[in-house]
Amino acid sequence: MAVTPCWYFDKKELRITPSSLDGIDYDTELRYRKDGARFIQDTGTKMDLGYNTMATGVVYFHRFYMFHSFRNFPRYVTASCCLFLAGKVEETPKKCKDIIKAAKGFLTDAKFATFGDDPKEEVMTLERILLQTIKFDLQVEHPYYFLLKYAKCLKGDKQKLQKMVQMAWTFVNDSLCTTLCLQWEPEVIAVALMYLAGKLSKFEVMDWTGRTPKHLRWWDMFIEDVTMDLLEDICHQVLDLYSQPQTNPMPDSPPLPPAPQIQHASVRAAITHSENTRSPIATIVQGAPIPTVSMIGKTVGKNDSKLVSTNGELSKMIVDPLKPPPLEPPSMFVHAPPHHHSYPPPSFSQPPPSGPPPTTGTLYPVYPPPPQGAPYGSSRPPSYYPSNI
Amino acid sequence: MMPNSSISSMINPVPGGFYKMNTKEKEKYIEEFDFPFCDEASKYEKITKIGQGTFGEVFKAKDRKNPAKIVAMKKVLMDNEKEGFPITALREIKILQLLKHENVVNLIEICRTRATLDNKYRSTFYLVFDFCEHDLAGLLSNVNVKFSLGEIKRVIQQLLNGLYYIHSNKILHRDMKAANVLITKNGILKLADFGLARAFSQCKNGQVNRYTNRVVTLWYRPPELLLGDRNYGPPVDLWGAGCIMAEMWTRSPIMQGNTEPQQLALISQLCGSITPETWPGVESLELYNKIELARGQKRKVKDRLKPYVKNPYACDLLDKLLVLDPQKRCDADAALNHDFFWSEPMPCDLSKMLAQHTQSMFEFTMQSRRQGVLRQVNTPWIAYFFNRKTAVHEGLTFYRLDLRSD
Ligand SMILES: Nc1ncnc2c1ncn2[C@@H]1O[C@H](COP(=O)(O)OP(=O)(O)OP(=O)(O)O)[C@@H](O)[C@H]1O
Ligand SMILES: [Mg+2]
Numbered sequence: 001m002a003v004t005p006c007w008y009f010d011k012k013e014l015r016i017t018p019s020s021l022d023g024i025d026y027d028t029e030l031r032y033r034k035d036g037a038r039f040i041q042d043t044g045t046k047m048d049l050g051y052n053t054m055a056t057g058v059v060y061f062h063r064f065y066m067f068h069s070f071r072n073f074p075r076y077v078t079a080s081c082c083l084f085l086a087g088k089v090e091e092t093p094k095k096c097k098d099i100i101k102a103a104k105g106f107l108t109d110a111k112f113a114t115f116g117d118d119p120k121e122e123v124m125t126l127e128r129i130l131l132q133t134i135k136f137d138l139q140v141e142h143p144y145y146f147l148l149k150y151a152k153c154l155k156g157d158k159q160k161l162q163k164m165v166q167m168a169w170t171f172v173n174d175s176l177c178t179t180l181c182l183q184w185e186p187e188v189i190a191v192a193l194m195y196l197a198g199k200l201s202k203f204e205v206m207d208w209t210g211r212t213p214k215h216l217r218w219w220d221m222f223i224e225d226v227t228m229d230l231l232e233d234i235c236h237q238v239l240d241l242y243s244q245p246q247t248n249p250m251p252d253s254p255p256l257p258p259a260p261q262i263q264h265a266s267v268r269a270a271i272t273h274s275e276n277t278r279s280p281i282a283t284i285v286q287g288a289p290i291p292t293v294s295m296i297g298k299t300v301g302k303n304d305s306k307l308v309s310t311n312g313e314l315s316k317m318i319v320d321p322l323k324p325p326p327l328e329p330p331s332m333f334v335h336a337p338p339h340h341h342s343y344p345p346p347s348f349s350q351p352p353p354s355g356p357p358p359t360t361g362t363l364y365p366v367y368p369p370p371p372q373g374a375p376y377g378s379s380r381p382p383s384y385y386p387s388n389i
Numbered sequence: 390m391m392p393n394s395s396i397s398s399m400i401n402p403v404p405g406g407f408y409k410m411n412t413k414e415k416e417k418y419i420e421e422f423d424f425p426f427c428d429e430a431s432k433y434e435k436i437t438k439i440g441q442g443t444f445g446e447v448f449k450a451k452d453r454k455n456p457a458k459i460v461a462m463k464k465v466l467m468d469n470e471k472e473g474f475p476i477t478a479l480r481e482i483k484i485l486q487l488l489k490h491e492n493v494v495n496l497i498e499i500c501r502t503r504a505t506l507d508n509k510y511r512s513t514f515y516l517v518f519d520f521c522e523h524d525l526a527g528l529l530s531n532v533n534v535k536f537s538l539g540e541i542k543r544v545i546q547q548l549l550n551g552l553y554y555i556h557s558n559k560i561l562h563r564d565m566k567a568a569n570v571l572i573t574k575n576g577i578l579k580l581a582d583f584g585l586a587r588a589f590s591q592c593k594n595g596q597v598n599r600y601t602n603r604v605v606t607l608w609y610r611p612p613e614l615l616l617g618d619r620n621y622g623p624p625v626d627l628w629g630a631g632c633i634m635a636e637m638w639t640r641s642p643i644m645q646g647n648t649e650p651q652q653l654a655l656i657s658q659l660c661g662s663i664t665p666e667t668w669p670g671v672e673s674l675e676l677y678n679k680i681e682l683a684r685g686q687k688r689k690v691k692d693r694l695k696p697y698v699k700n701p702y703a704c705d706l707l708d709k710l711l712v713l714d715p716q717k718r719c720d721a722d723a724a725l726n727h728d729f730f731w732s733e734p735m736p737c738d739l740s741k742m743l744a745q746h747t748q749s750m751f752e753f754t755m756q757s758r759r760q761g762v763l764r765q766v767n768t769p770w771i772a773y774f775f776n777r778k779t780a781v782h783e784g785l786t787f788y789r790l791d792l793r794s795d
Contacts, residue, residue: 136427
């Protein structure tokens with residue numbers, strides 16, 4: 001029998017990909033991966049595909065390029081193919097020609113030229129290669145599911161919890177632009193990004209359903225042996241997306257979303273501990289609000305001594321008790337690019353979350369909640385977020 | 390396992406700074422790429438063709454490296470596919486990968502043929518399964534094969550076990566019939582053919598599922614499907630299990646309708662008229678008012694099966710499976726707890742009996758089908774129904790209705 005694949009790679013392995021062997025440097029590969037993931041999310045959104053379908057497509061995409069080079073397979077063709085296959089697998093099939101049509105709308109003529117003379121044929125041929133490459137491992141799980149599952153167990157202020165989940169949901173969307181799905185199981189990513197969202201939205205989990213004396217933290221109930229270092233590493237990989245250099249974008253690169261550069265610094269401060277060698281203030285831009293201790297302090301020190309910053313600069317930055325807390329927490333997502341929208345789908349394999357519509361806060365991208373049970377239509381403005389917590 | 394790096398040096402730039410292999414290069418690349426997770430079908434040597442399904446051909450084959458290892462290879466038909474790899478095959482693969490159980494056929498792997506000029510660089514794919522020596526249809530059509538009561542119990546128990554497992558995993562089989570029930574030479578039953586299977590969800594907050602009702606071979610199709618229900622669930626498979634169970638004694642399918650209305654007529658003759666009294670809610674099914682249903686029929690499941698099925702427990706279980714109202718139909722769990730399986734003679738091993746029939750039943754049935762020696766319609770059971778010309782004729786009155794307008 002063929003080799004059993006392991007779809008998780010360590011960081012070293014992620015640097016010796018076919019693309020890197022093909023002379024594509026690591027940062028460029030990461031950018032290509034991000035481009036592909038965004039493109040899948042954009043195209044999928046335009047076609048009313050659900051978040052699961054899009055996420056499945058993105059995972060196929062990342063896996064594909066662990067075996068083939070970006071030089072041999074242009075990323076937008078692969079991305080379209082991944083979305084096409086994911087649509088079928090997730091029981092939300094779309095016609096190949098419609099996907100290509102939607103895809104074309106997001107691409108310059110030069111980029112679309114990579115689809116060749118017969119774009120549909122191109123995608124069909126690639127589908128066979130894709131299937132063989134991913135070993136027909138069609139079913140993939142995503143952090144969304146675990147996010148909702150875990151959130152159900154957390155006790156505390158409902159509204160804050162809701163806000164935290166919404167924020168974590170956005171982080172999960174964005175995490176697809178990274179190689180995290182090639183590094184960690186969706187459970188771990190869900191925990192890490194809930195942890196990050198908890199810090200940012202000041203939702204401290206004090207108690208949870210199913211707690212036993214053995215559980216130090218809520219996630220001990222669900223996953224074992226995750227260190228704080230690991231969780232923070234995952235958070236940083238997502239946060240890196242918001243601080244990527246805007247300089248010298250490649251000519252074929254889509255404009256990056258406005259980088260909310262300051263906010264991520266505060267986010268980092270929220271989760272950075274002393275051993276972290278990153279300099280969280282290095283990216284602070286002028287005039288940006290300085291996060292205050294009121295935001296950080298709460299999350300630091302109580303039961304997590306590791307989070308207490310002993311870094312001088314960092315402390316200076318965050319310890320400013322006189323400064324009033326910003327009226328609005330970091331607005332890092334207010335200018336979220338359109339690809340941040342993903343919608344719970346009406347899908348058989350993954351029933352949409354049920355329950356009251358989300359009480360949307362004002363701090364994060366706010367989209368009108370979908371009318372309960374309304375048909376999923378394209379005319380509606382993007383609805384958002386899970387609601388059954 | 391990594392692509393041949395010389396290929397990348399031949400890459401041509403296309404406008405916009407993109408690189409792209411030309412057709413030749415791509416063909417070469419595909420031909421040479423050694424997909425680490427997808428072996429070539431040539432690792433198996435075909436022995437004989439054992440089936441021709443709607444979905445594709447099935448071959449018996451042996452592993453060249455380990456000739457003792459016999460497999461069944463089911464070809465994925467892609468010729469008429471406008472939308473690439475068929476969604477039905479994807480479903481079957483996804484479901485088979487999920488289902489790992491003693492009573493579900495085991496998918497070993499998916500193999501490919503190498504892409505070459507000959508196949509226009511389009512690989513063919515095969516689903517490779519552990520080989521099962523017998524199928525239940527073949528065994529039942531072979532008069533030399535005799536099941537004792539204990540052996541019948543073991544067959545049905547395993548069938549229900551498999552159903553219990555797949556239903557717990559939220560999968561509907563949707564194509565229950567004797568031909569899709571395989572049995573190994575060791576007497577282990579395997580549910581096969583998940584080509585029509587799909588995941589189901591309990592409908593929530595008033596949302597209604599809209600599954601296709603054009604599933605399940607007509608003879609095993611439950612009344613709710615025949616009446617156009619699109620929000621069905623596990624009971625559809627238990628109806629099929631009931632039909633198969635009865636067939637263990639009758640030796641051929643118990644209700645062999647030619648059309649959907651006729652099938653409904655046969656069902657009414659056995660299970661009684663379909664009315665809102667016996668089946669609350671039936672009136673809201675799409676076709677209930679569009680089809681003229683037989684009226685005044687009494688339920689005669691036990692009476693009619695008694696001549697074949699002497700064991701009262703067996704009759705009672707059949708009576709609980711062949712229930713019109715899907716909500717009242719027995720589920721797999723309840724069926725497994727039925728006294729039928731917990732009374733003497735207890736279920737017993739099949740391997741000894743099967744050892745007497747070494748000729749693979751596929752070969753037997755294939756050969757017999759070719760020679761036309763198999764009884765199909767002339768079984769006593771069927772005669773029993775078809776002799777009642779008038780009853781069937783009543784069923785024929787609504788043939789003219791076009792039910793195919795989906
Ligand atoms: N694992 C196996 N071992 C032995 N024979 C098998 C196996 N799988 C399938 N077969 C044979 O091949 C036949 C067709 O296989 P299967 O039912 O999976 O395909 P299908 O194309 O969906 O068939 P159909 O549409 O006629 O039901 C089976 O009825 C059986 O005779
Ligand atoms: Mg079959």
